[in-house]
Amino acid sequence: MKPTVYEPGRDLPVEAHYDVVVVGGGIAGVAAALAVKRQGASVVLIEKQFGLGGLATLGNVIVYLPICDGNGRKVMGGIAEELLHLSVAELKNPVPKARFVPVPDCWLGEGSLVERSKKRFMTSFNPFAFQMAMERVLDKEGVEIMYDTRVCQIFRDGPAMTHVIVENKSGRMAISGGAFIDASGDADLCYLAGCKVEVFPNNVLNGWHYEIHNGELRVVIFSNPYDKEHGRGNNAKGPFFDGTNHKDVTRQIIESRKLINERYEKKNADPEVEAYPIGINSIPGFRVTRRLHNAFSLGECHRHVWLEDTVGFTSDWRRRGPVYPITLNSMQADDVRNLFAVGRCLSADSTLVDVTRAIPTCAVSGEAAGIAAVMLVREQYPGGNIPVDELRQKLIEKNNVLDPELLKEAADPIEMGGPVEH
Secondary structure, three states, rough: OOOOOOOOOOOOOOOEEEEEEEHHHHHOOOOHHOOOOOOOOEEEEEEOOOEHHHOOOOOOOEEOOOOEEOOEEEEHHHHEEEEEHOOOOOOOOEEHOEEEOOOHHHHOOOOOHHHHHOOOOEOOOOOOHHHHHHHHHHHHOOOOEEEOOOOEEEEEEEEEEEEEEEEEEEEEEEEEEEEEOOOOOOHHHHHHHHOEEEEEOOEOOOEEEEEEEEOEEHHHHOOOOOOOOOOOOOOOOOEEEOOOOOHHHHHHHHHHHHHHHHHHHHHHHOOOEEEEEOOOOOOOOOOEEEEEEOOOEEHHOOOOOOOEEEEEEEEEOOOOOOEEEEEHHHEEEEOOOOEEEEEEEHHOOOOOOOHOOOOHHHHHHHHHHHHHHHHHHHHHOOHOOHHHHHHHHHHOOOOOOOOHHOOOOOOHHHHOOHHHHH
16 A cells, blocks of 8 residues: 555635636637637636647647548538638648648539548648637637646535636636536546546557658658557557556657657668657647546447437548437536536547547537537526437537438448539
8 A cells, every 4th residue: 555645625715617617628628618608608728738739739630530421421510610621721732741731622612422522521730820720719709718727626516516626837726617528538527526437548659740851841640550449459559558547648658759769760870861850749649548438328339320319420530431429418427417528538438439539529529518518507407407409409500510311321422423413
């Protein structure tokens, strides 16, 4: 048993109260905070780093994965689509070696189904520009941002969360809220609130970064092979790391950087090559660490299935065709009804978590949870039972895609021959 020390109790100042408290400034948290503010509610976005976007920007994972199904149909809209366009808003021309790639022309005009099925609705972006663009949008819309702030503990009153305890340069303090959104990427709020969670301890070495290669800017997509169901099968290459263990977090960063250094030593052994990194990832590249484990979890079995509490869709970035529902009961915690988990934190099992962790899916779930949280705060529904029909209507009004027909399996327009006009 480890030795212990006694920490005296103390009264903490309550810094502020917000209708909704969002923890985590990745894509899911950004979408959630925007959705809350656009409903006219007060919101704070708490982020432990000094920038927005999470792995997308601070981790240089620069691919805004598809918001279409691969068969020419857009299945994700709203803030997910807005952020996709924002990610390349400053880009006038593609930069192929750096992999800055704008939205395909066929998705900007009247492209046919055949054209759109050949080029998915996606981008690759400059992570530094995207990070600043999101910050400008949130600041302009009045979202309160707390950088350099880490959640340490929470308070509950029965089935409701009441406060988060945070620490930053000003010390330790409490923030109270009517509802809370866990966009931490690690299900930190869910864990601290005593919800059932699942840990994925099988992350591998990786570190997407930029380099100057003989005077040219390039992106380096670097990762050991990993298991798409986040176990240790399917040729996954260890060592493996648990993103909820502080020692593993540090070792993953250090060992990944060692491997990057070794790669540059080999590159520069060639007298005709001068290469060096200029933009390494500033956060560890954990794909999945911990997720909410509700009585219901989304899974591969829900492909093309409309569920009664569906509030969004997600495509499958790994292959053309599949569309999955995003549901309210995969985000709203069973035991803490004013707590919502979004992005890779939501309740999705190992068969689907590789999809729910993707950038656009984070945005879809974040927006849905943000609007749901505001509804809950304003109406105080008994048992936290938010009326799904009303939530869906609000999402549709914000240009989200919720036509049940789009959740059905679609014919491949290329195999059918064409072109078929969209």
